[in-house]
Amino acid sequence: MAAPRKLPEARILLELRDRGMTLAGIAELYGVTESGVQRALARAEANAGRRTYRDILPWAIDVAHRSTAVMGHIRVLARLRSGLEVPERDLSALHAWLDWLEEHQLVLNYHPEAPPNPASRIGGFYYMQRRPGDEWIIRQPVTATTGDERP
Numbered sequence: 001m002a003a004p005r006k007l008p009e010a011r012i013l014l015e016l017r018d019r020g021m022t023l024a025g026i027a028e029l030y031g032v033t034e035s036g037v038q039r040a041l042a043r044a045e046a047n048a049g050r051r052t053y054r055d056i057l058p059w060a061i062d063v064a065h066r067s068t069a070v071m072g073h074i075r076v077l078a079r080l081r082s083g084l085e086v087p088e089r090d091l092s093a094l095h096a097w098l099d100w101l102e103e104h105q106l107v108l109n110y111h112p113e114a115p116p117n118p119a120s121r122i123g124g125f126y127y128m129q130r131r132p133g134d135e136w137i138i139r140q141p142v143t144a145t146t147g148d149e150r151p
Contacts (some may be wrong), residue, residue, distance in 0.1 A: 107129075
């Protein structure tokens with residue numbers, strides 16, 4: 001099992017650097033070496049502007065649910081939004097899924113404890129009927145005042 005990450009996500013590292021923090025300051029803050037910070041910043045800059053599923057989905061996705069077919073479609077969307085090439089087979093599968101959601105008036109939702117269902121054989125993701133307030137295929141998380149929408 002890999003050691004837990006000490007450094008924050010790339011966006012935060014880039015913000016710290018943009019605010020004028022030195023490599024030494026960031027390294028001290030997170031208990032790592034300056035060269036570790038430098039390597040992480042180099043990776044962050046290389047991937048700057050590249051979208052990931054985290055830019056599309058409003059939920060923290062449990063590791064167990066990151067290899068589902070739904071996540072495959074979301075990753076294809078992220079590649080498209082980043083301007084990267086997508087194999088025709090993946091593009092066709094994405095469009096078929098989006099058309100199916102539209103035809104059945106469904107949106108995607110997520111709860112880490114959702115049981116296996118038609119959206120995911122291992123659970124987590126699930127479909128809900130589209131409501132007038134749904135703007136796209138993703139059901140935005142509900143606030144604490146409106147309640148929890150579990151399947």
